[in-house]
Amino acid sequence: MEPLVSTPTGITQNSRLNKAISRGLTYLTQHQFPNGEFCCYIAADEPMQGWCLTESTVFATMVVASCLLPLADRPETEAMLAKASGWLQYQMHHGGVWPVFSDRHPWHALVPYDTDSMVYASAFMRARGIDCPSPTNLPLLLANRTRKGLFYTWFLLRLNWQTNPTHWRITAREVLHPINSFFFWRANECTRADVDMGINTNVLYYLGDVEATQPIIAELLRVIAEKREDDCDKWYRNPFTIYYLMSRVYRQGVTKLEPARPAILERILATARPDGQLGKSIFDTALAVTTLLNLGFASPILDQAIEFILQAQAASGEWPRWLFYYGGPKLLQGWGSEELTTGFCLEALARYQAEHPHA
Known part of the structure; x- marks a missing residue:
């Protein structure tokens, strides 16, 4: 495939990549x-x-820190990862769960514990070689499933009887603070029965291809086949985020997602613009580059996306903020930062450089 536009000489030279990564x-x-x-x-x-x-x-x-893992061999990265790891360990609560908001946020004790924070942080700790949580949170996680085998978004009291004592302990806040709980569910778009497939993808990343995750694999294949990736999760509303999360799992060795690979590649490449952008933002482009690399794709389009990322970097080293996850389907609000976008851009550049060491 021919490049959409001619690219500058030395676009993929390690010197340019190293400079951008260092900044x-x-x-x-x-x-x-x-x-x-x-x-x-x-x-x-x-x-x-x-x-x-x-x-x-x-x-x-935990997301920014996870993005930096491919660069962990650099002293400045290791220093950041060590500080982030320590803070995340401090924020962990009994049972190996993490709150949505930190201990200095007014909603810290109001929002129920969620599956996504648990599995994202746990996978990061495992990648860092840290024995945390200890004891393991797997029994608690596996107890939080629907009858169809998918994982609930929230850890809550439910009609089915729970034999896991930790589950009772971490859901007690709902009983102890019923008024707060009532207003939380009334004020937000989420529901007690939420099952979100982006979050389930992160469960799959944490647990791997095991018996308990077969329903997740089957449902993800249906999501892509039915083109529901933009509406399969209340928090991850951007289809590029779903592609990215699925590609992480695929690269980790869950090859049962292979049937979804051609469709994901086709849908990403269909958004390519002459200037190298993929999707509608630099944020999308970074997610897309890592996704393409995770899925084993190589093309001049990928080279041009890298050039787009390099040229979008600010003089002070960051990339512009963009919403990463949202507060619900109405898209009334969401969360992001320069730090998040920069983390994803650095991950894309690092992964590209690792696979093109002599470019």
Whole structure:
């Protein structure tokens, strides 16, 4: 396939990639909070150019830190990962669960524990070689499933009897604070019975191809076959995010997702623009590049997407903020930051460089 436009000489040279990666890491080093946290904002518009407020979410830090894992051999990255790991361990609650918001957020004790935070943080800790949580949270996770075998988004009291004592302990806040619980469910678009497939994809990433995850694999294949990736999760509303999460699982060895691979590639490549952008933003482009690499795709389109990322980097090292996850299908608000976008861009550049070492 011919490139959409001619690219500058030396686009993929390691010197350019190294410079961009170093600048991005310097930015994150300078903007990581002393406690190890990375900044996150809540906003109403995707480019986050309207009203924008700081939100201390635990999830944002575990995502940025996970993006930096391919660069862990660099001293500056290792320093950031060590600080982030320590902060995430501090934020962990009994049973190996993590709150949506940190202990300095007013909603810290209001929002129920969620599956996504648990599995994303647990997978990160495993990648870091940290024995956390200990004891394991697997029995608690496996107890939080529907009759069809998919995983609920929230850890809550349900009609079915629970024999796991930790489940009773972490859901007790709902009984102890019934008024807070009532207003939480009334004010938000989520429901007690939510089953979100982006979150289930992250469960699959954590657990791997085992008996308990076969319903997830089957449902993900249906989601792609039926073109429901833009409406299969209340939080991950961007189809590029779903592609990215699925590709992580595929690269990890869950090859049963292979039937979805051609459709994902086709849908990403259909969004390619002459300037190298994939999707509608630099954020989409970064997710797309990592997805294409995870799925074993190579083309001049990929090279041009890398060039687009390189040219979009600010002089101070960051890439522009964009909403990553949302508060529901109405898209009234969502969360993102320069730190999140920069994490995804650095992951894309690092993965590309690793697979093109002599470019």
